[in-house]
Amino acid sequence: DTAVSQTPKYLVTQMGNDKSIKCEQNLGHDTMYWYKQDSKKFLKIMFSYNNKELIINETVPNRFSPKSPDKAHLNLHINSLELGDSAVYFCASSRTGQGNEQYFGPGTRLTVT
């Protein structure tokens, strides 16, 4: 069973479109994250949700809006896509508390043309 899953795995779309990436975890964790890995391979945190509440928002444009319908899901909606949004987006989850490792999904490669 996949612990953290993301859909779709690949997403190709045109500038200006609105798209969503879905993330689900079956680990019973109460904290979920979105990370972005750009073309230079740097991984950077975007958002973190704990028990459906936003606790990290790392200066991400407000075109990006995370939505957590329940503790097992954290979806990423992106409006008015731009070329610079092309990247690999990773979802992760963990238990709340110190020293708890994060489990990452397989990633979604977004290409904006």
Next chain:
Amino acid sequence: DAKTTQPTSMDCAEGRAANLPCNHSTISGNEYVYWYRQIHSQGPQYIIHGLKNNETNEMASLIITEDRKSSTLILPHATLRDTAVYYCIVRGVSSNTGKLIFGQGTTLQVKP
């Protein structure tokens, strides 16, 4: 969270131990050292973490110097599947956000 410094790349022969160093000279007393790795095109994978004492699990060993200013991740018998980018991350115990700050990491190439 303290900054870490790692070599950009390393090679290791298959079957030999891979020793990956990390400097974290500004680490404070309540900060943990974490190691993750990212195999090509996959999501990062947790390996191990520690505070003061050396730690070992089924994947690796973590050796932390007594002054805590550096650490070494040891893969005891490297295989080709261990080829990956290895990230050393320092995170405060008081940090309740869970945020991981990834640097450039060390690209480990395991060669036959």
